[in-house]
Amino acid sequence: MEDVIIIGGGLSGASLLFACQQQGLSALMVEDNVVGGGGATAHSRGMVRVYDPQPELADYASAGLRFWRDFGADHPELYTPIGLAYFLAPENIEQARRFVERQDNADHGMRLVPAAEIADRCPALHPDYTRDGRMAIWEPQAGHINPRIAARALTDRAQSLGASAIEGVRVRRIRQQSDHLRVETGFGGIRARRVIVATGAAPHLLDQPEAVRTRSIVLSSFSSKSADHPNLCLIDEAQGCYLRPGQTGHFYVGGAKPAESATPEDLAVDPDQAMRQNTGFRKTLLGSDAYDPISVHVGHDGYTEDFLPILRTPSDSAAGAFCGFSGRGAKYIPALAQQMVSGWMERGAL
Ligand SMILES: Cc1cc2nc3c(=O)[nH]c(=O)nc-3n(C[C@H](O)[C@H](O)[C@H](O)COP(=O)(O)OP(=O)(O)OC[C@H]3O[C@@H](n4cnc5c(N)ncnc54)[C@H](O)[C@@H]3O)c2cc1C
Structure with a gap:
């Protein structure tokens, strides 16, 4: 049984997979399309900057830019800091x-x-x-990233450290069992202790899809x-x-x-x-x-309404949510994924 299954392999899912792997969790990401190719991540042009009129987002963006600078050092095609x-x-x-x-x-x-x-x-x-x-x-130091290449690179890095990702698999349903969750794919299911839904603009797997x-x-x-x-x-x-x-x-x-x-x-x-x-x-x-x-x-x-990602975390629900923050997500998704996963670990929620 996996510690965590992440549904959706856009920038959010890939960042969460990487963050889970860094925390030593066994993690599996399931993507309907190809990693980075099924949703907003495929169309995004990934401008990244720190300044944001919404101050709490600026804090995340600052950490996000540092993340892209450090991670991008190994992937020159990923981050273009042109100003x-x-x-x-x-x-x-x-x-x-x-x-x-x-x-x-x-x-x-x-x-x-x-x-x-x-x-x-x-x-x-x-x-x-x-x-x-x-x-x-x-x-x-601001500029742009390529979100599709970023999702692929984050997934590859997580896989090289032991995480798993499967593409071309659509999740139909999440079922709560007595001591685990079952992610159903139409031809059976995969078991996990926790599930994070990172399906962007397709929130129907969530407990409260109307919140996205x-x-x-x-x-x-x-x-x-x-x-x-x-x-x-x-x-x-x-x-x-x-x-x-x-x-x-x-x-x-x-x-x-x-x-x-x-x-x-x-x-x-x-x-x-x-x-x-x-x-x-x-x-x-x-x-x-x-x-x-x-x-x-x-x-x-x-x-989400306040542009912040958490609807319900895995501590109190079958499925957490992690969505794209409307046109600004590329800036801070990876940094936020790391903060969220380490926060959940500290609280014993993962
Ligand atoms: C045109 C455009 C321009 C943008 N420009 C910028 C920018 O300049 N700067 C910036 O910071 N941000 C920008 N963004 C925002 C940022 O790129 C997105 O917030 C981010 O890429 C969203 O990633 P995500 O993983 O949350 O969602 P998505 O990329 O939508 O990923 C969701 C994934 O879930 C998969 N999925 C859905 N349902 C299922 C299922 N049932 N089973 C399995 N898989 C499933 C989909 O196939 C998809 O791959 C832009 C977005 C767009 C659309």
Whole structure:
């Protein structure tokens, strides 16, 4: 019998598998698709940064960035620390200044800077950003990870230490037996002392599936072959849009207000409308008009009302939950997985 079965092999499941293995637990992860390929993780562009207007998430993000830096040292294709500029809405500059002053910046170097400093670093930036005293948080160590490669790398590392992962297996049900849980797959079952549900926007295995909501996140990709390639991650808080550079002359832009629902099926996206909206955001962020549209990318992310992951932990329920925090999870999922698993161990819940 396994100590823990983790259902779902996205970034959350893979991080939990790695964290369980590090704690010496026997752990098995079961994924319906391929690791990193079945949900939000496959579509995410993985921008990672520390600053977050929700302070408790910023604490997790700081630990998350350290995790990516350390883990990414062995996987150069995983973490690209190209720097990130977060242009502040004018009414939030003072709050952000206090946030930056409170941070332990020894290894991160976060600073509040005039937007003109970002323009010097990023020639493709729209010149409007240098006007009207705009300010930005500059995070030189931030950038992006590849969430799909990260999920694979975390799983491989956990497996090399003795954990197991099976792909192409859909879990149908979790049954409470007298002294263990039975994870049913349609052709039998697997026994475990504890089960963690990490199925993102597909929460039906949970005791309270209605507590997980779903958002569609829509990005557009553009070619930058004929104009300056944006070389930093950019976020504009006032306009609610962002840009994530790719590595081969293309980049991604997003920002449309996410559509929300209880199920992914209700979240159909009109690709033409999405491209029009993201083209508008691209024009806000970049000075040139000579970029060509490539495609629209849609992913569904699960989240809880307060964006924090715990619905019910394995100490008081058959199944804990660990979902994706709506478009921000790549930053802190691995660090949070480690904190959660070690917390459960201390409380004797695993
Ligand atoms: C388009 C997009 C852009 C994003 N950009 C960013 C970003 O820039 N920065 C950032 O920090 N975050 C970003 N995110 C968020 C972040 O990537 C996600 O929060 C994270 O990847 C979610 O991982 P997850 O493992 O919780 O969920 P998923 O990746 O959805 O994984 C759930 C897995 O469970 C499996 N599964 C479901 N049901 C079953 C079952 N019954 N049996 C077995 N397996 C099952 C699925 O196949 C799937 O693989 C973005 C997300 C999206 C969609």
